[in-house]
Amino acid sequence: MAKVLVLYYSSYGHIEQMADAVAEGARSAGAEVDIRRVAETAPQAVIEAAHFKADTAHPVIESPDKLAEYDAIIVGAPTRFGRMPSQMASFWDTTGGLWFTGKLIGKVGGAFTSTASQHGGQETTLFSIITNLMHHGMTIVGLDYGYQGQMGVKEVHGGTPYGASTLADGDGSRQPSDVDLGGARHQGKRIAETAAKLFG
Numbered sequence: 001m002a003k004v005l006v007l008y009y010s011s012y013g014h015i016e017q018m019a020d021a022v023a024e025g026a027r028s029a030g031a032e033v034d035i036r037r038v039a040e041t042a043p044q045a046v047i048e049a050a051h052f053k054a055d056t057a058h059p060v061i062e063s064p065d066k067l068a069e070y071d072a073i074i075v076g077a078p079t080r081f082g083r084m085p086s087q088m089a090s091f092w093d094t095t096g097g098l099w100f101t102g103k104l105i106g107k108v109g110g111a112f113t114s115t116a117s118q119h120g121g122q123e124t125t126l127f128s129i130i131t132n133l134m135h136h137g138m139t140i141v142g143l144d145y146g147y148q149g150q151m152g153v154k155e156v157h158g159g160t161p162y163g164a165s166t167l168a169d170g171d172g173s174r175q176p177s178d179v180d181l182g183g184a185r186h187q188g189k190r191i192a193e194t195a196a197k198l199f200g
């Protein structure tokens with residue numbers, strides 16, 4: 001049975017919902033799944049002024065060394081100016097020891113994201129995450145076109161071949177749609193299946 005970690009950061013809950021869907025997909029493929037978030041690093045004044053969601057559903061990851069315990073690591077973060085937030089980047093900046101000892105080489109990885117606007121940087125944010133995973137030697141699995149929900153332009157929806165995604169709108173009022181959550185589930189399932197083939 002593959003062991004999968006869903007690791008995320010979320011200020012307003014969109015990525016938190018996507019993380020649950022990714023985990024659901026991975027579990028549907030028989031994986032044992034943990035969901036962890038990275039620590040909040042923004043100053044309290046910013047957290048309050050920007051109305052960040054205080055009640056997050058999942059525990060903070062205890063230490064970067066925990067990553068070594070999983071066969072697959074799926075990382076979710078909303079965009080910040082077209083790249084991952086500093087909260088997530090700070091966490092990866094603490095993984096130098098794992099890189100030095102090659103502890104994540106060959107593990108399966110993937111990314112998912114959220115933006116306010118349709119062209120607000122989904123792909124660049126996903127690649128800013130994927131870059132870290134590739135430097136660690138991980139094998140990347142995106143959102144394959146087996147998930148046809150990512151096609152079509154008649155309605156606003158997320159989903160990219162580089163990873164699942166959702167849109168929040170400028171005021172955060174749009175919630176992940178069924179299509180967006182379906183993409184997250186599909187990617188989670190595919191990553192768990194890939195990990196099971198490699199490590200099962």
Ligand SMILES: Cc1cc2nc3c(=O)[nH]c(=O)nc-3n(C[C@H](O)[C@H](O)[C@H](O)COP(=O)(O)O)c2cc1C
Binds near residue numbers: 010012079118
């Ligand atoms: C400092 C900052 C920068 C942001 N930059 C962008 C951006 O470049 N493009 C965009 O579409 N949304 C941008 N957003 C909106 C967030 O991506 C949006 O709030 C997020 O996707 C919602 O996900 P969450 O609920 O998981 O935090 C930005 C938000 C903040 C606070």
